[in-house]
Amino acid sequence: MTPEGLERLTARHGATERHAYLAVVTDAMLQAPAYSPELVLSERELAHSHEFRFAQKREAFLLGRCAAKQALAVLLNEAVWSTIDIYPGVLGQPLVRHARALGVDVTLSHSNGMALALAYPAQWPMGIDLETVEVAVAATVLAELDASTEEQAWVDSSGLSQAAACAVLWGAREALGKALKTGLNSPLRIFALSGLIQAEPGVWTGGYAHFPRFAWRATQLGARTLSLAFPAGVEFVTWPTL
Numbered sequence: 001m002t003p004e005g006l007e008r009l010t011a012r013h014g015a016t017e018r019h020a021y022l023a024v025v026t027d028a029m030l031q032a033p034a035y036s037p038e039l040v041l042s043e044r045e046l047a048h049s050h051e052f053r054f055a056q057k058r059e060a061f062l063l064g065r066c067a068a069k070q071a072l073a074v075l076l077n078e079a080v081w082s083t084i085d086i087y088p089g090v091l092g093q094p095l096v097r098h099a100r101a102l103g104v105d106v107t108l109s110h111s112n113g114m115a116l117a118l119a120y121p122a123q124w125p126m127g128i129d130l131e132t133v134e135v136a137v138a139a140t141v142l143a144e145l146d147a148s149t150e151e152q153a154w155v156d157s158s159g160l161s162q163a164a165a166c167a168v169l170w171g172a173r174e175a176l177g178k179a180l181k182t183g184l185n186s187p188l189r190i191f192a193l194s195g196l197i198q199a200e201p202g203v204w205t206g207g208y209a210h211f212p213r214f215a216w217r218a219t220q221l222g223a224r225t226l227s228l229a230f231p232a233g234v235e236f237v238t239w240p241t242l
């Protein structure tokens with residue numbers, strides 16, 4: 001289909017079908033001239049990137065913007081990525097500034113040298129999260145999550161390692177925080193997952209105990225998990241195979 005690292009996801013809600021674009025960029029890809037900051041970042045983003053004190057933060061920012069611009073470029077039909085500006089709202093939520101940005105939204109995540117972004121129709125609010133599966137911190141994360149009895153039972157029975165299951169629990173909650181535009185600035189139990197099932201090999205899905213109008217879907221991407229939160233009732237006809 002699309003260039004390397006870019007996938008088109010088809011989603012349906014009732015009789016309405018829409019496309020969203022998912023892009024993945026890794027730090028190794030930053031060597032390519034197309035990903036140079038001057039070609040990717042808007043003037044405002046470029047100035048902002050110079051304000052990072054640590055190179056690692058600057059690189060994570062660039063990675064996220066590379067993924068976001070790659071995905072948005074298709075929905076906005078824009079070849080010049082630097083004409084797209086992604087600026088933070090008061091809650092930190094990414095907002096898109098571009099002549100054709102009306103009705104187009106983006107959600108993004110970075111983790112350990114990789115960034116993911118989803119450009120999607122704004123009428124279907126979505127949030128994405130990328131988590132690295134880390135055995136050493138799994139128990140701490142589980143305690144921090146304040147996992148519900150249902151979530152805990154799923155961790156024990158899912159067939160996933162405890163670390164991978166934790167990454168799904170955390171990632172799907174964080175994805176909801178992004179879809180709601182609040183982030184995770186609330187007691188974490190409020191984002192608890194419910195109805196967790198395996199949809200197909202390597203893909204899990206379910207709802208949210210306290211947010212019945214949203215659903216989530218998560219998949220394993222090597223040593224990471226990708227989680228997506230979206231309105232309940234939206235069905236993905238295609239799902240990333242990245």
Ligand SMILES: CC(C)(COP(=O)(O)OP(=O)(O)OC[C@H]1O[C@@H](n2cnc3c(N)ncnc32)[C@H](O)[C@@H]1OP(=O)(O)O)[C@@H](O)C(=O)NCCC(=O)NCCS
Binds near residue numbers: 092108
């Ligand atoms: C939103 C949040 C969960 C993102 O977490 P993160 O660890 O920075 O992780 P990610 O890399 O996955 O996501 C970063 C992106 O989320 C997006 N984001 C930030 N705030 C957002 C919000 N309110 N709504 C939607 N998206 C948001 C941004 O695009 C950001 O990337 P950018 O700054 O380069 O544009 C986090 O900023 C947050 O809410 N923090 C609240 C405090 C907290 O984390 N509590 C947990 C208890 S330990």
